[in-house]
Amino acid sequence: MSATPDFSPAGELKFGQVGIANLRVQRFDPARLVGEMRERLLRAPNLFERAALVLDFGALPQPPSAAEARALLDGLRAAGVLPVALAYGTRQIDALARELGLPLLAKFRAQYERAEAEPARAAAAAPPAPAPAPAPPPAAVQPGLIQRTPVRSGQQVYAEQRDLTVLAAVGAGAEVIADGSIHIYGALRGRALAGAQGNADARIFCREFHAELVAVAGHYKVLEDIPKDLRGKAVQVWLEHGQLKLAALE
Template sequence: MPEQEIELKGTNFTLSVIQIENNDLTLLDAQLKSKIAQAPQFFHCAPVVVDIKALEAFTDFVNLKQIIENNNFVLVGICGHSSKEQKKAVQEAGLAIVNKGSVQKIAKEPAKVVQQEVPAPIESTVIENVPTKVVKGQIRSGQQIYAKNTDLIIMGSVGNGAEVIADGNIHVYGTIRGRAIAGASGQSESKIFCQNLQAELVSIAGVYMLNEQLKEHANLPQCIQVEDQQIIFNQLN
């Protein structure tokens, strides 16, 4: 019986990046826990790369790996190393050296969430314990709206680099160009409604799809939901 051949191919994947700017791993641990608390299902087992370009002398990759994995992220590798010593320490910790391409930052001291092309920190607004939260107008790049324990209605559009999060449903009476995360605390029955889907990411109860996967459903009014751990699209009339 012939042996099965293994085929290796080069391809591109969209990964999130945790960018750290000091050696305080205790602070990093606290920031990750704070970020996860906003959307625990979305970040669970998310693959990440750590960017250390701001840390010229950092070599404690064993403890860094432990902290990342203790917070239920999957650490793929390290980027931004600046010396042979750092590269050696990365490899000795059993991690890969990653060349950073087009990535999204999900944690930065002090725990700022931004898209790579947006230099300003996200302006975060958290709404709690109201029947339904209604926000009128454009959600601009760098803004984050989180409707805790309720639904979120956006009377406008969600711009590139913006993020809308709800524990319940999300209704956008305009275009989604940024990120929409419904069922952020694990509510799999939550849905996302929009008049025009051009999103960077949509997620429901931790099940997500990126822009590249959304193209066949783009530029249409959509009702998005989860069935059997799969994102389902129902075009609105």
């Protein structure tokens, strides 16, 4: 008798939120970009060593040539990080990604485009306001995500379009991400990224602060950048005029 054929897949493919660093290239200077990355890795090797990195050329008037981009990729790899994709932008960047054999990731562009569009919208002359329409009924408020158990090393919890409340500890090597604010009632030893889609009003609150990294709307600080007198304290983190602020909670 012939063996029963096995139709089960060899691999299961899933898509999910991924905490990944984005390098927004403001000026194409490969030597300086690589040098800055080396400095970051020296300051926080546990965070940046072999970290996946997305390159965003959207701030440049023109993207680099394929040869220039390959030289930058090689330099970044030599510095200790792993470029894995380009951030989506124009057809030129799409063509560059194809030539480099890298994928395009779109989500990183969204928060920059929203932030940069605000001043332009404010400067434009506003048309006469139409008569107010009847107010729609209030939408149902989406509750925040509550994580009741500890977030252990290698785990990630993501609260999409809402706040995240963690009732336990966030261990070293763990990551919590929210499009809104993050509230942690235990120790924070891993990474916390609030305002993940660009919400600059998001905040991070934690009862015992030992974070490897905290970020609000893409602005981040690593443990080595944080005053030692805040470690182990109850702390809040927020964004003010484009600068990440930390302070002890009274």
